[in-house]
Amino acid sequence: xxxxxxxxxxxxxxxxxxxxxxxxxxxxxxxxxxxxxxxxxxxxxxxxxxxxxxxxxxxxxxxxxxxxxxxxxxxxxxxxxxxxxxxxxxxxxxxxxxxxxxxxxxxxxxxxxxxxxxxxxxxxxxxxxxxxxxxxxxxxxxxxxxxxxxxxxxxxxxxxxxxxxxxxxxxxxxxxxxxxxxxxxxxxxxxxxxxxxxxxxxxxxxxxxxxxxxxxxxxxxxxxxxxxxxxxxxxxxxxxxxxxxxxxxxxxxxxxxxxxxxxxxxxxxxxxxxxxxxxxxxxxx
Amino acid sequence: xxxxxxxxxxxxxxxxxxxxxxxxxxxxxxxxxxxxxxxxxxxxxxxxxxxxxxxxxxxxxxxxxxxxxxxxxxxxxxxxxxxxxxxxxxxxxxxxxxxxxxxxxxxxxxxxxxxxxxxxxxxxxxxxxxxxxxxxxxxxxxxxxxxxxxxxxxxxxxxxxxxxxxxxxxxxxxxxxxxxxxxxxxxxxxxxxxxxxxxxxxxxxxxxxxxxxxxxxxxxxxxxxxxxxxxxxxxxxxxxxxxxxxxxxxxxxxxxxxxxxxxxxxxxxxxxxxxxxxxxxxxxxxxxxxxxxxxxxxxxxxxxxxxxxx
Numbered sequence: 001x002x003x004x005x006x007x008x009x010x011x012x013x014x015x016x017x018x019x020x021x022x023x024x025x026x027x028x029x030x031x032x033x034x035x036x037x038x039x040x041x042x043x044x045x046x047x048x049x050x051x052x053x054x055x056x057x058x059x060x061x062x063x064x065x066x067x068x069x070x071x072x073x074x075x076x077x078x079x080x081x082x083x084x085x086x087x088x089x090x091x092x093x094x095x096x097x098x099x100x101x102x103x104x105x106x107x108x109x110x111x112x113x114x115x116x117x118x119x120x121x122x123x124x125x126x127x128x129x130x131x132x133x134x135x136x137x138x139x140x141x142x143x144x145x146x147x148x149x150x151x152x153x154x155x156x157x158x159x160x161x162x163x164x165x166x167x168x169x170x171x172x173x174x175x176x177x178x179x180x181x182x183x184x185x186x187x188x189x190x191x192x193x194x195x196x197x198x199x200x201x202x203x204x205x206x207x208x209x210x211x212x213x214x215x216x217x218x219x220x221x222x223x224x225x226x227x228x229x230x231x232x233x234x235x236x237x238x239x240x241x242x243x244x245x246x247x248x249x250x251x252x253x254x255x256x257x258x259x260x261x262x263x264x265x266x267x268x269x270x271x272x273x274x275x276x277x278x279x280x281x282x283x284x285x
Numbered sequence: 286x287x288x289x290x291x292x293x294x295x296x297x298x299x300x301x302x303x304x305x306x307x308x309x310x311x312x313x314x315x316x317x318x319x320x321x322x323x324x325x326x327x328x329x330x331x332x333x334x335x336x337x338x339x340x341x342x343x344x345x346x347x348x349x350x351x352x353x354x355x356x357x358x359x360x361x362x363x364x365x366x367x368x369x370x371x372x373x374x375x376x377x378x379x380x381x382x383x384x385x386x387x388x389x390x391x392x393x394x395x396x397x398x399x400x401x402x403x404x405x406x407x408x409x410x411x412x413x414x415x416x417x418x419x420x421x422x423x424x425x426x427x428x429x430x431x432x433x434x435x436x437x438x439x440x441x442x443x444x445x446x447x448x449x450x451x452x453x454x455x456x457x458x459x460x461x462x463x464x465x466x467x468x469x470x471x472x473x474x475x476x477x478x479x480x481x482x483x484x485x486x487x488x489x490x491x492x493x494x495x496x497x498x499x500x501x502x503x504x505x506x507x508x509x510x511x512x513x514x515x516x517x518x519x520x521x522x523x524x525x526x527x528x529x530x531x532x533x534x535x536x537x538x539x540x541x542x543x544x545x546x547x548x549x550x551x552x553x554x555x556x557x558x559x560x561x562x563x564x565x566x567x568x569x570x571x572x573x574x575x576x577x578x579x580x581x582x583x584x585x586x587x588x589x590x591x592x593x594x595x
Contacts, residue, residue: 011490011494012397016500023390027410028410031409031410031413031468031471034413037422037426038419050432102319104315104316105318105320107315108316112309112312123323126580127327128522129579129583130580131526131552133530133555133572133575134334134575135330136559136560137334137337137568138334139326140559141337141344141565142326158322160322161322161326163327191312191315195315225560236418254422257416257418257419257421260418261415265408265416268408268415269408272407273404275476276476277480280480282480282481282515283477283514
């Protein structure tokens with residue numbers, strides 16, 4: 001026991017510990033405060049919203065803000081369920097397609113040598129170095145050229161080809177032992193079978209990571225300039241329209257933000273350890 | 286012996302490559318769907334953007350070649366672009382390194398805690414970056430009236446007498462954008478650092494202690510940092526790319542366009558010409574400049590980081 005304790009304290013002083021953990025506490029509060037306030041404002045009655053000093057937790061918990069929200073939504077001519085369906089459709093097809101298609105490409109890149117492999121992966125790594133905004137204009141031209149304007153595919157297809165996901169998946173697959181694949185090959189399994197039956201089940205942690213990274217992007221998409229029809233607009237767009245306006249709608253804005261944030265955050269809580277595991281292979285040379 | 290060599294002639298390089306390609310058919314099939322989408326929505330657009338930047342194009346008429354005039358206008362005539370460029374560089378120089386160091390520092394401190402506390406704090410620091418538009422809470426914090434939390438607290442503590450127009454006064458806009466951007470910035474690189482720290486070989490620390498490592502800082506510099514160089518590299522790419530592309534926070538908090546363009550960035554300028562004015566040639570010139578800035582910064586920083594711990 002004694003040895004164990006001494007080991008943990010290797011190279012650490014009490015003063016240093018106290019200083020550094022005070023820092024951690026301070027910034028932890030900085031990080032959490034706006035989110036706690038968002039959650040708590042969503043459940044505050046109007047009179048508490050403008051109370052000073054702002055209370056971290058509501059005194060009288062109420063669902064008024066959510067009720068206001070559903071009233072406002074009830075007045076719109078497109079049923080709310082339609083916006084919700086659009087977002088679910090984009091998110092599910094986008095993340096699902098991304099996980100499958102990016103993994104399919106990651107498998108040969110991670111495990112085999114073939115002409116063009118290095119060039120392709122280099123392009124993927126370079127594409128991490130610029131933000132998607134750089135290609136916004138030609139993307140619009142391409143998407144309208146293919147005739148996908150005002151179609152959910154305009155959001156889904158580019159998302160499927162997200163390069164961060166392929167990069168992380170390829171790095172994660174690299175650590176699968178070659179023996180496993182070799183022995184399956186000796187048993188006569190095809191590449192496709194090896195991929196679906198051996199490789200895919202082994203990289204579940206990476207699935208979750210790809211899902212969470214793309215999920216939050218698609219979940220909050222507002223359709224941008226790609227989707228015009230009201231009945232095709234996603235949830236985030238509808239909620240933003242409602243929340244528009246200034247401080248008077250603070251409660252409704254908080255309710256909206258709360259709904260938008262609670263889903264990805266819950267997902268992360270449930271998958272955290274797997275996601276972190278994936279990132280241990282994220283390294284770049 | 287001689288007969289044998291004539292029967293199986295040595296394959297030329299080209300034939301060998303072709304043979305290899307045919308043998309790898311399955312791999313290309315597996316890669317095909319991703320490759321098609323990736324080329325269509327990432328690689329081709331970069332090349333197209335460069336091409337369009339030398340033209341005048343408004344979507345209605347076919348583009349016509351205008352040479353370098355978009356670039357000349359950008360750097361010599363467009364004062365707003367110069368403001369945007371300056372703001373972008375300030376934001377990148379501040380939020381890039383600071384967020385990178387923060388991500389590493391917090392990951393490093395969290396790593397010393399027990400598993401439960403560790404996952405809790407990971408969530409606390411990572412949550413802002415996946416919380417959708419929860420950053421709009423900062424609108425309430427920095428609201429210009431006395432109800433804004435920042436104003437209310439500062440008046441109460443006697444730091445200011447009158448409410449400050451955080452989101453409207455050009456003096457404070459950049460500060461607000463920086464604070465909120467930093468708050469949002471502990472994203473994938475933070476997770477990469479957490480993961481990297483967990484996978485450092487623990488015996489290295491004991492070996493280091495025997496070799497004369499005396500305190501946590503030496504341990505950090507000589508053992509921890511070199512062991513997680515690949516993650517440091519990955520994190521740098523993520524932070525640089527994000528810090529040069531700041532736009533959402535600026536547009537949502539200080540407005541689009543912001544007062545006196547004080548919160549204008551290259552990306553908001555790009556959005557202005559691309560999505561509002563439909564001057565796509567000019568917008569592409571902006572995009573190309575941004576692309577070059579991002580690539581050169583990334584490649585330069587990568588070069589420096591390779592030297593860490595050497």
